[in-house]
Amino acid sequence: MDTFPLRPREVFEALSATVVGQDAAIRELSVAIVKHLVGHPAPNILMIGNSGSGKTTLMRAIEQFLASRPDLSHSANVIRINANVLAEEHQGYGRVVLGRLFANARTILGTDAALPNLLRSVEHGIVFIDEVDKIRAQVSGQPNVRGIVAQEALLTLMENENVEFETNGMNFAVNSSNVLFIVGGAFEELYEAVFRRATIGQDVAPMKPIVVVSASGEVREELPFHLRDYLKYEDLFRYGMTPQFVSRFESIVVLNDLAESDLARIFVEPEASIFRTSRAYFQRFGIDLQITRGALIAIAWDAARQKRLGARALRETFRRVIGGLEFDPADAGSHVITVDEAMVKQTIAGREQGTPRPR
Ligand SMILES: Nc1ncnc2c1ncn2[C@@H]1O[C@H](COP(=O)(O)OP(=O)(O)OP(=O)(O)O)[C@@H](O)[C@H]1O
Ligand SMILES: [Mg+2]
Incomplete structure (x- = not known):
């Protein structure tokens, strides 16, 4: 039996050359990518990380790594889109994702590739969705229609065995339930909300400041807050991600704040x-x-x-x-x-x- 030409460790090492200080997230993503490419069920991943912690950099690094491997570039149909695009009505509520995967399949397999091959490539695509925190179902207590629409659009794609989409004036139907979704966002107010809860100690022991010494010799007090330690599903619901949406992500990865x-x-x-x-x-x-x-x-x-x-x-x-x-x-x-x-x-x-x- 031929063994698969890629191991998670190899992906990890390639990504680590670009992305610093996020080893746990890179490991998790490396395994998911290899599982997906090998044809095993792979977890959809939700990445949460402060602004400037490397989410977009990580997505881009995976995209570039897969494109750089001649033995994989044909089997890896990868696209990266901004979550806002999912809410565009004229694009067909998320069907734009399938249209983009289809266009990408034609690029990697050739414009004269047989239709079943193109559709198979779409069905096994990898979709990065950036700034997913922008599609909240509510903002300041008010419903946010664009966010609701976009989350539903994604849900449809994540579990539907027969999704129709149109591209170049032609209609196609695919089973999109095996597409791998890796989404990320900064979820800024989420940090604040959970931090408040953690410091005030509404339902956990309040944090105590610790003294840290920086590399430059400066001594300061810091609260040892790591979102990962305190985050609960309810925090994400309260933020405006619907339970149906969040539950489709088998893995929630919190990126480190960079030291x-x-x-x-x-x-x-x-x-x-x-x-x-x-x-x-x-x-x-x-x-x-x-x-x-x-x-x-x-x-x-x-x-x-x-x-x-x-x-x-x-x-x-x-x-x-x-x-x-x-x-x-x-x-x-x-x-x-x-x-x-x-x-x-x-x-x-x-x-x-x-x-x-x-x-
Ligand atoms: N972990 C990291 N490793 C290497 N470079 C990083 C890392 N985090 C951020 N950077 C650098 O900082 C810049 C911003 O990072 P990036 O765009 O990945 O942030 P982000 O997490 O997507 O933030 P935002 O939530 O604001 O979109 C990039 O130019 C990148 O080079
Ligand atoms: Mg970003």
Whole structure:
């Protein structure tokens, strides 16, 4: 018997080169993807994670990994869409998903592929739906029709053995119950609601602050809150995801909030990291961009303080540090530019005092 050419560990390792600090989520997704590709029942996955924690990055990384494998690219029909699209009436309430899978099947199998093969590819598709928290059934206590419609559209797709869709003026019917759905969202107010419950201690023991020491030596008190430890299904219902919807996800994965050490790695390690990208820019002018360890720690420390931005904060901080040099690289008058701790700290201090960006 031929063995399947892909193991979860291999997927995990490939994704880990791009996505930092989310090992548990990557593991779970790697197993689900391999199960699905091999033809085993795979759990639909709901990913919850703060803004900038890597949800979209993770979805994209899987998409790219599967596309990069010639032995899998034909069997892996993967699409990524924004949840808002599901609520578009003129697209046919979620049928757009099947239309997109069909179009993708034609791309990977060829426009002259036999219809049964195209439809089989649609039936075994992998669908990433991003920003699923935007399709709440109610917002501030008021029903949200678009959200209700979109959740129902997805439900129809998740369990229907005979869904019709139209594409290029032709009608088709498929069994969409084996399509793998991996959806994600930040669920911002959910964090707040559960955090409140956890801190006030309505139904759990209230949290006590712990003292943490950051990589830069700063000591501060923090509440050891991890959504994963406190999240209940009712929290998701209250947020506006219907019980029918939530129950279709056999797996709910909560992403980690990125720690200072993760942020430092994100800043330098991935192939398209902020630092590597910036280095490549300066290389075009014959300049070798370097960074000291102290500067790296200071950037990560600054980003970690901006809780709501996740890894996006790195970009903001670094832009302030490097902006002037990017404008006129030759002006530096040297073939090496080293970003050091003093430069970063000066920039951070400047921002706090509201002064213009230093050069
Ligand atoms: N875990 C991570 N590993 C590597 N890079 C990350 C990670 N998290 C975030 N980033 C970087 O930060 C930026 C924002 O991340 P991403 O778009 O994945 O966030 P998100 O979780 O989808 O947030 P949102 O809920 O706001 O859509 C990306 O450019 C990405 O490079
Ligand atoms: Mg995102």
